Amino acid sequence: xxxxxxxxxAWEALRANKLRSGLTxxxxxxxxxxxxxxxxxxxxxxxxVTSGVESLGSNILFVAPGNLSFGSAPAVSRLxxxxxxxxxxxxxxxxxVAATVASGEVARVGTRRxxxxxxxxxxxxPLVFDRTVSRGAFFTAADVETRRRVxxxxxxxxxxxxxxxxxxxxxxxxxGVRFRVVGVMSRVGTAFGVARxxxxxxxxxAAQRLxxxxxxxxxxxxxxxxxxxxxxxxxxxxxxxxxxxxxxxQVLTQEDILGVVGRILGILTLVLASIAGIxxxxxxxxxxxxxxxxxxxxxxxxxxxxxxxARTRDVLRQFLLEAVALTVSGGVVGILLGxxxxxxxxxxxxxxxxITGWSVALAFGVSVAVGVFxxxxxxxxxxxxxxxxxxxxx
Amino acid sequence: MRQPPVVEGSGGRKAGPPVVEALGVTKVxxxxxxxxxxxxxxxxxxxxxxxxxxxxxxxxxxSTLLGLLGGLDRPTSGTLRFDGSDVTGLSEDELAAVxxxxxxxxxQNFQLLPRTPAxxxxxxxxxxxxxxxxxxxxxxxxxxxxxGLGHRLQHRPSQLSGGEQQRVAIAxxxxxxxxxxxxDEPTGNLDSRSGxxxxxLLARLHGERGLAxxxxxxxxxxxxxxxxxxxxxxxxxxxxxxxxx
Numbered sequence: 001x002x003x004x005x006x007x008x009x010a011w012e013a014l015r016a017n018k019l020r021s022g023l024t025x026x027x028x029x030x031x032x033x034x035x036x037x038x039x040x041x042x043x044x045x046x047x048x049v050t051s052g053v054e055s056l057g058s059n060i061l062f063v064a065p066g067n068l069s070f071g072s073a074p075a076v077s078r079l080x081x082x083x084x085x086x087x088x089x090x091x092x093x094x095x096x097v098a099a100t101v102a103s104g105e106v107a108r109v110g111t112r113r114x115x116x117x118x119x120x121x122x123x124x125x126p127l128v129f130d131r132t133v134s135r136g137a138f139f140t141a142a143d144v145e146t147r148r149r150v151x152x153x154x155x156x157x158x159x160x161x162x163x164x165x166x167x168x169x170x171x172x173x174x175x176g177v178r179f180r181v182v183g184v185m186s187r188v189g190t191a192f193g194v195a196r197x198x199x200x201x202x203x204x205x206a207a208q209r210l211x212x213x214x215x216x217x218x219x220x221x222x223x224x225x226x227x228x229x230x231x232x233x234x235x236x237x238x239x240x241x242x243x244x245x246x247x248x249x250q251v252l253t254q255e256d257i258l259g260v261v262g263r264i265l266g267i268l269t270l271v272l273a274s275i276a277g278i279x280x281x282x283x284x285x286x287x288x289x290x291x292x293x294x295x296x297x298x299x300x301x302x303x304x305x306x307x308x309x310a311r312t313r314d315v316l317r318q319f320l321l322e323a324v325a326l327t328v329s330g331g332v333v334g335i336l337l338g339x340x341x342x343x344x345x346x347x348x349x350x351x352x353x354x355i356t357g358w359s360v361a362l363a364f365g366v367s368v369a370v371g372v373f374x375x376x377x378x379x380x381x382x383x384x385x386x387x388x389x390x391x392x393x394x
Numbered sequence: 395m396r397q398p399p400v401v402e403g404s405g406g407r408k409a410g411p412p413v414v415e416a417l418g419v420t421k422v423x424x425x426x427x428x429x430x431x432x433x434x435x436x437x438x439x440x441x442x443x444x445x446x447x448x449x450x451x452x453x454x455x456x457s458t459l460l461g462l463l464g465g466l467d468r469p470t471s472g473t474l475r476f477d478g479s480d481v482t483g484l485s486e487d488e489l490a491a492v493x494x495x496x497x498x499x500x501x502q503n504f505q506l507l508p509r510t511p512a513x514x515x516x517x518x519x520x521x522x523x524x525x526x527x528x529x530x531x532x533x534x535x536x537x538x539x540x541x542g543l544g545h546r547l548q549h550r551p552s553q554l555s556g557g558e559q560q561r562v563a564i565a566x567x568x569x570x571x572x573x574x575x576x577x578d579e580p581t582g583n584l585d586s587r588s589g590x591x592x593x594x595l596l597a598r599l600h601g602e603r604g605l606a607x608x609x610x611x612x613x614x615x616x617x618x619x620x621x622x623x624x625x626x627x628x629x630x631x632x633x634x635x636x637x638x639x
Contacts, residue, residue: 309519
């Protein structure tokens with residue numbers, strides 16, 4: 001029997017029991033659809049993080065306390081403005097260094113309120129993070145030096161606090177402290193699920209007094225070119241280690257961050273896919289069950305086929321193909337369903353979903369493998385039947 | 395009353411070795427730890443163009459013998475040869491090829507695939523010979539025409555009478571052009587008229603094509619229409635009647 005003929009026979013056997021085949025397939029459909037959907041969500045999250053990290057600007061190095069790895073507790077920074085100065089001196093260009101201390105606060109203008117992410121920063125933010133202002137100007141080094149209470153508004157609070165008005169020159173209050181608006185940032189969109197347009201930039205010195213701290217949370221350095229990243233990373237590491245021998249600091253490139261976050265999301269995706277994989281296994285057991293029933297029901301057919309010349313491998317192939325036909329048709333339906341669900345999730349929910357070719361190919365491959373794995377035993381049962389016994393089976 | 399036609403051999407066509415030779419064949423089954431000696435030292439040769447009825451009460455080993463003669467099973471001991479080659483030397487696949495090429499089976503309960511048109515049922519042995527669909531269809535149509543069912547190609551077994559179903563089964567046995575037809579109670583599930591038609595068909599095929607025909611039956615009336623009549627009792631051949639030539 002050639003393979004094409006065998007596929008046709010398998011297909012007809014499944015069609016002969018449409019309801020049963022359909023219900024058996026359903027298990028595989030659900031399993032494959034959930035694998036495709038969950039892997040899409042995992043990939044979508046990774047894409048979003050990647051674009052988020054990349055949107056911070058290029059050639060950036062981050063100084064942060066502690067050991068950035070999966071599972072470690074975040075450490076409190078002991079970095080201060082003197083570290084910003086030291087790093088600026090070490091790399092020979094203080095304009096390429098930015099510091100930040102941040103906190104979520106409520107900004108008020110009259111009776112209007114907006115939740116903002118107050119970022120106390122140095123004046124170097126526009127250069128380091130490739131950010132621009134749409135109105136007014138960013139605050140200056142002198143503003144930072146003199147702890148002036150000026151603020152640059154993100155695009156969202158600018159709209160909500162000053163609807164239809166130009167905020168530049170107006171004032172707002174944060175935690176009871178009045179700030180004068182000197183500029184409005186250009187809109188940049190959302191990254192990491194954080195609305196970056198909800199930021200409110202104030203001089204780092206003013207922010208430290210507002211929050212009652214003397215630390216900065218992190219320092220960012222923009223290397224002049226990609227080739228100089230490694231070199232500057234080494235310089236900064238040395239400066240920070242010498243200044244803070246008591247605490248461990250990390251100097252990370254964007255690639256490092258993407259690597260760590262990528263690993264975390266990779267594990268997450270794997271866990272999600274594994275959970276979905278369990279339902280695929282359950283579907284496979286259903287296929288095996290129904291194939292054993294089918295083999296038993298068709299004992300006489302098997303006997304007859306052997307009597308007229310079917311070899312052991314002909315029978316094996318016939319039933320194996322039947323199992324694979326079940327799981328592959330279930331797999332194709334499941335893939336379409338999973339893609340459809342991922343498109344809906346990506347469109348109508350805040351959860352990102354990116355359909356990847358490899359996950360679809362994997363899901364297809366897995367559904368073939370499930371068919372083979374769970375079909376082998378029933379098929380072997382069929383193939384090993386003694387024809388004379390099988391023909392007499394009632 | 396019309397005399398039933400005696401199935402006559404086509405006479406003297408004996409090219410090559412016998413279709414099947416069984417020499418001292420014994421078959422022992424183990425059922426729940428008890429040994430059952432279904433066949434005990436049976437010698438039987440089916441010549442080319444033979445005509446034989448195997449008789450005996452139920453449990454005498456008729457079906458076991460038929461299974462061995464058809465290559466569905468292997469003897470526990472003794473020699474069994476198909477076309478001169480010993481089955482002990484044949485692999486499972488080679489034995490499957492023997493069933494495909496040497497033997498055509500006809501069963502009491504027809505053993506047709508349900509929901510499958512007659513022409514596909516008849517073409518089934520050719521599937522395992524690797525023939526393409528068109529070729530199978532052509533040969534199956536010829537076989538069905540030769541049993542008088544050329545007008546029933548697309549009918550499913552459930553749409554056919556018992557006699558027609560058995561003729562489809564005979565066409566399936568014929569389609570692979572075997573040397574021997576093995577029929578196990580071929581009229582057992584048929585009314586007497588249909589049974590008569592089936593027996594006449596077997597006689598005609600024997601006469602026209604020189605097919606060896608071996609029938610297992612407990613009906614002496616059926617057995618009487620075959621040239622040789624052998625009787626089994628308790629797994630042994632006790633009697634062979636062969637009319638004088």
